[in-house]
Amino acid sequence: MFKTVIRRAGKCAAVAAAGLMMMSAQAAEPIKIGSFLSVTGPASFLGDPELKTLEMYVEKINEEGGVLGRQLELIHYDDVGNASSARNFASRLIRSDQVDIIVGGSTTGATMAAVPLVEQAQVPFISLAGAVVITNPVKKWVFKTPQTDRMAAERILADMKDRGITKFGLISGTGGFGSSGRTQTLEVAEQMGMEVVADETYSGSDTDMTAQLTNIRNTNGVEAVLNFGFGQGPAIVTRNYAQLGMELPFYQSHGVASDSFLELAGSSAEGLRLPASPLLVPDSLPNDDPQKEVVQNYKAEYEARWDSKVSTFGAYAYDGLMLAVRAMEEAGSTDPEAVRNALENIKGYVGVTGVFNMSPEDHNGLDPESFRILEVQNGEWKLID
Amino acid sequence: MLAEFLQYLFTGITIGATYALIALGFTLIYNASHVINFAQGEFLMIGGMATVSLTAMGVPMILAVVLAVILAGILGVALQRFAIAPAKQADVVTLIIITIGASIFIRGIAQVVWGKEYHVMQNFSTDQPIQVFGAVLNSQSLWVLGIGAILVVGLVLFFTKTLIGKAILATSMNKEAARLVGIRTQMVLMLAFMVSALLGSVAGIVVAPITFTSYDIGIILGLKGFVAAAIGGLGSGVGAVVGGLSLGIVEAMAAGYISSDYKDAVAFSMILLVLFFMPRGLFGAKVVERV
Structure with a gap:
């Protein structure tokens, strides 16, 4: 009994001492x-x-x-x-x-x-x-x-709505980013009264998405296509999109909002839209934009x-x-x-x-x-x- | 309907041809040494990346391709000389593990030298796709198929008509006997690695305009190539080609007709089925147990 009290007191002292040492050291640390x-x-x-x-x-x-x-x-x-x-x-x-x-x-x-x-x-x-x-x-x-990816989905779908699009095809990567983006897009679409008429996926290591895009193209009523994914996948989707000669409005997610995506996709990327950080267009921001500087x-x-x-x-x-x-x-x-x-x-x-x-x-x-x-x-x- | 089918078929054949070329590389080295060279994908990467970086430095495309292929060839020889040869009489399994180590090493160097970004290579000819009965075919696909066919024919001639080719075959059949009749088996092994590296790098270069290229492209394609080789039966040239093409076509058809979600599952079920009923693969050699 007595022993344990002493042991506990000793422990307390040790902890307190360590605490004090840390406190005094902190100022310089x-x-x-x-x-x-x-x-x-x-x-x-x-x-x-x-x-x-x-x-x-x-x-x-x-x-x-x-x-x-x-x-x-x-x-x-x-x-x-x-x-x-x-x-x-x-x-x-x-x-x-x-x-x-x-x-x-x-x-x-x-x-x-x-x-x-x-x-x-x-x-x-x-x-x-x-x-x-x-x-x-x-x-x-x-x-x-x-x-969040939900905000990206909201932003893209709002832009589609402004252009009078209500039915679109979705193609997404199966990685974490793509599949989460897919879930959010489906939810947001339902909330906004829009319809996802085609829903295709590809895995991160795929080198050709022509088959999936052909399916979307052949779906009735598709008015636009959205690709949710990151890495090189979306660049391949973009190229295949152009090769297939698809002319529907095409959207990408913020996952590929970088100059290297433009390099990879080349001329195939012409006309596609995506939500992105103002960092990509620092000089086009209006002067009264607080973020410009x-x-x-x-x-x-x-x-x-x-x-x-x-x-x-x-x-x-x-x-x-x-x-x-x-x-x-x-x-x-x-x-x-x-x-x-x-x-x-x-x-x-x-x-x-x-x-x-x-x-x-x-x-x-x-x-x-x-x-x-x-x-x-x-x-x-x-x-x- | 037909247009759809053709579209899936074109997609499948193009990817399949790539798998086939990689599978051939596996087959070659397997034949000469019974080693499965998991650095095969890296040859592919070296071909693509070296060509891209050389053209970026202003070297004309053709010259860049030749230099890249030579670089890969040297690398193949170096791999055999400095990684495989010193292990001498080690188990095949040990050698396979060495090739995995080598592939990680090569990938590491490539990452330091060329960075981690993906790179584009221009199509060899026009960017304009070709229309066939409502389906579109990337002009680069024709290059992949054409060069693939030339390489396959070239390999067949090499093995049946040249002395060196026959020496490699002899070594694969019986190393001891080959050595007894005066074939320098170490030399043959080195050659096998070199030819396999050349093959891999050419495959890497022709598909780069379709798949893009980066320091880690070899992992994905190398693995698929190995799967193709296993389906066809390791060690069989015809098997590698058939295995590659069928894997590509099955993948594309599954993505098109069933669901893109199950694409890889379908491909892998196919492998399981083939290997279950034909454990040596479609064209694998019959093994006779010698007593």
């Missing part, structure tokens, strides 16, 4: 920003620009004096697009690196694998992945910067530093990092609870992706209008709406 990204592997086109963006802006913020008078330290791991290693790295970030906030998770799979861990450990987590499941239902510690600066700084084309995916990381910094500044500390509360109450943050208005019900904070509808004209993006 940098703020740790943890990240796990798909820098290599199949989703590297997401993770690579995201990491470059984080590295570059952490450096820049540190040169300008850091946050709350402390330097930032970026601790990052490469999950290779693999959900189980994402989970391992998230656990390492929380347990052994003891980061103050996590900004990462390139894919929905990687993000969702880490969600239970951050919820349990109570660490603020800003995800860079798209699917609607990440913030709906709202999870206390999880936020995200990209628009942010977008132009990010593009210029990224391209000057890395000598490669800026991508929308890197912008998600930019917004994630800036939101984290802003939340810590508003909280005045790196206390997880305070930072989380500050994040949840951020209003009117003008980012590259859109204007964020967070709330306890909305941990994404963007509206569908943050997507711009672009059309490919003469091999270039043209702002339509």
Whole structure:
């Protein structure tokens, strides 16, 4: 009995001492920003620009004096697009690196694998992945910067409606992005009173989608075609679409909103429309657009530093990092609870992706209008709406 | 109705021809060494990527193609010399694992050198598709089929008419006996890897305008090629061609007539069926147990 009391007291003292040491060390210690990204592997086109963006802006913020008078330290791991290693790295970030906030998770799979861990450990987590499941239902510690695929579907279908289209064919990839996009499109179509008359899929490794497109073309009443997917698949769909001589209005998702897609699809992409970040058309934005300056600066700084084309995916990381910094500044500390509360109450943050208005019900904070509808004209993006 | 069928058929034959060319590469090395070379897909990738990057540097297309094929050939020889040969008398299984390692290594280098993006290659001739009874045929498909046919005929002649070809065949039948009659089996193995690399790279180049190319294109196509080779019966040239074409056509027909969701399932069920009833594949050699 007596022994256990002593043992407990000893434990308490040890914990208290450790706590004190940590407190005194904290003032000089940098703020740790943890990240796990798909820098290599199949989703590297997401993770690579995201990491470059984080590295570059952490450096820049540190040169300008850091946050709350402390330097930032970026601790990052490469999950290779693999959900189980994402989970391992998230656990390492929380347990052994003891980061103050996590900004990462390139894919929905990687993000969702880490969600239970951050919820349990109570660490603020800003995800860079798209699917609607990440913030709906709202999870206390999880936020995200990209628009959801549901918003993309809403934006595309609204544009179709404006053109008088009510029946369309859908072709989607079977990967996480494509299948989630498909589900959302079907739901949104029903809500908006539109009809999906053909519903085809292709797998990420397919090299020819002519058969699926032929089926859509032969379906009665098709007025437009929407392709939801990312990677090289949509570029092949676009080429096959042109080869088949299909002339219905053609839509792609935000998953391929990049210049490299234009390169791959070539002249076949002429006339297609998609929802995209304003980052693709920084100079066509009207002067009174609040995002114009942010977008132009990010593009210029990224391209000057890395000598490669800026991508929308890197912008998600930019917004994630800036939101984290802003939340810590508003909280005045790196206390997880305070930072989380500050994040949840951020209003009117003008980012590259859109204007964020967070709330306890909305941990994404963007509206569908943050997507711009672009059309490919003469091999270039043209702002339509 | 006919137009639909033709469309699926064209799609299937084009992809199938690619699978067939890759399957032939597997067959060649399997014949010479009983090794399944899982780096076969990488030869494909080297062909496509080297051509794209050379043309981007301003080298004329034809020269770029020739250089890319030569590069792949050198790589094939190097693979045999530096990865397979040092393992000497190792098990076939060990050698197969070595080829998997080599393929990861080659892919890693390619990723560093050429980056991770997908690249486009221009069609060899016009971008304008050809109309046949209401179906459309990509002009590049004709190139794939034509060059595929030439390669197959060339291989048949190589194996039946040339001394080197016969030496490879002899080695595949009985390595010890071949060595006794003075065939340098190590040399033959090296040749088999080289020819297989050349074949793979040519396949990679002709399909690149259709599939695009990237550092990891070899994984997908290589695996499908292996499946085609297994259906046809590993080691049979005719089997590789038939296996490749039928796999491509079944995939396209399944996507068109059944559902694109079940496309791969149908293809894989076909493999299961074939291998269940004919464990050596459609044209596999009959194995006689020697006692």
